Amino acid sequence: MHIPDGFIAPQFYLPAYLLASGAWVWAARGIRRTLDEETIPRLAVITALAYAIGLVMLPLPGGTSGHLLGIGILAMLFGVRLAFLAYSLVLLLQAMLLGAGGITALPVNALAVGLVGASAMALCVRWRSTRNPLPAIAVGAFLAVVLPALLIALVLGVQPIIAQQDDGSPLFFPFRPEIVVPAIMLPHLLIGIAEAVLTLAVWRYACDRGWLH
Amino acid sequence: MSDLHWLLLYLLAVVIVSLLHQPLWLAMGLFLVILFCGPIRWRLLRKSLFSILYFNTTVTLGYLVVAGMQNQFRAEYLLLINCRVLLLVMLAFWLSARINIANALRFSSSLSFLTTLTVGQFRVLSRVVSDFRAAFKSRNLKRPGWRERAHLAVAQTEVIMEKSQHAATEISQAMRSRGVFDD
Known part of the structure; x- marks a missing residue:
């Protein structure tokens, strides 16, 4: 799902960095309170897991790529703030070490996947039934993929509108929302289902290990 | 520089x-x-x-x-x-x-620490995954079906998390003993 480098106009990614910086400051507030010798190993495990899952990238028609995200797992275990920070770190490492995603796309990817995706999952986890939490967790993991996909599709789709040559040809991403939204959303509905199944397996595992209370 | x-x-x-x-x-x-x-x-x-x-x-x-x-x-x-x-x-x-x-991220000690630990964990995880793949390949003479691959994925995930948890705990405890968490 990540947007690679070079497809987002500076008039979009620079304000996005401002917005993301605010979100990173908000997320980092109180990190000293949360990060201790018990939390850090879990955070490292899940960040590394999300990182590894994100290595498998599938090209999708219409101009982007898809893969399992792991953001639902991060949000479920650590909450929105740590999930957002950890996923931002995953995105940074992917951009710097693997050329996946990119530094110009980092704020958009982080806000869409790390913040919106994690928030969707966290809300579903908060509203889960104590008797049968599985549906809420599955829906949360599904939404944690589908909502960021929609946002990213819209961000890509506005690029030819906000940045074009005098003759109307695009300067960055070339396809408008009517092409890119269905091209991204249709495969991500399937990816969302796979993510939900994986998240349920990890949830069960985390419960067995006493990672969830 | x-x-x-x-x-x-x-x-x-x-x-x-x-x-x-x-x-x-x-x-x-x-x-x-x-x-x-x-x-x-x-x-x-x-x-x-x-x-x-x-x-x-x-x-x-x-x-x-x-x-x-x-x-x-x-x-x-x-x-x-x-x-x-x-x-x-x-x-x-x-x-x-x-x-x-x-x-480069040392301007934030938390970010730098988290990066180091994550990259270390990723290396642990990559090694486990490649070991799993090699073992799985050697056990299957012909292309395995979806069921076998699903079992592999579940087993990999569990082992990856378990191994990483142990490794991360060791690193974390080692860093605590050196005063990393002390303000």
Whole structure:
């Protein structure tokens, strides 16, 4: 799902960095309170897991790529703030070490996947039934993929509108929302289902290990 | 120059590159990066080309079809977007080959610590995954079905998490014993 480098106009990614910086400051507030010798190993495990899952990238028609995200797992275990920070770190490492995603796309990817995706999952986890939490967790993991996909599709789709040559040809991403939204959303509905199944397996595992209370 | 200075220089270069819309300037930038990369230039170029291959091919082919149908095809756009993406990815790989990312993020001790631990965990995880794959391959003479592969995925996930948990706990305890968590 990540947007690679070079497809987002500076008039979009620079304000996005401002917005993301605010979100990173908000997320980092109180990190000293949360990060201790018990939390850090879990955070490292899940960040590394999300990182590894994100290595498998599938090209999708219409101009982007898809893969399992792991953001639902991060949000479920650590909450929105740590999930957002950890996923931002995953995105940074992917951009710097693997050329996946990119530094110009980092704020958009982080806000869409790390913040919106994690928030969707966290809300579903908060509203889960104590008797049968599985549906809420599955829906949360599904939404944690589908909502960021929609946002990213819209961000890509506005690029030819906000940045074009005098003759109307695009300067960055070339396809408008009517092409890119269905091209991204249709495969991500399937990816969302796979993510939900994986998240349920990890949830069960985390419960067995006493990672969830 | 420190790793942080290289990182800041890289960020400035990224903004400049994304403000350039002439393929010739981007091609010159690419030439300069290849020139200054040193002996690792061809490895970095190959790695960069490989990493952008799928996405850029998809965009390029999609643009050929859509712009062709709308009679708005501009070859200069394809040159522009492919040069820009390749240059940005080359810059990123060049930077990561030149600096230690964790050192560059040392302005925040939490971020630097988390980066170090995550990269370490990823190495542990990669080794486990490759071991699993090798063992799975050696046990299956013909292509395994979905059921076998699903079992492999579940087993891999459990072992990865368990192993990483132990490794991370060890690292965390080692760092605590050295006073990392003390204010």
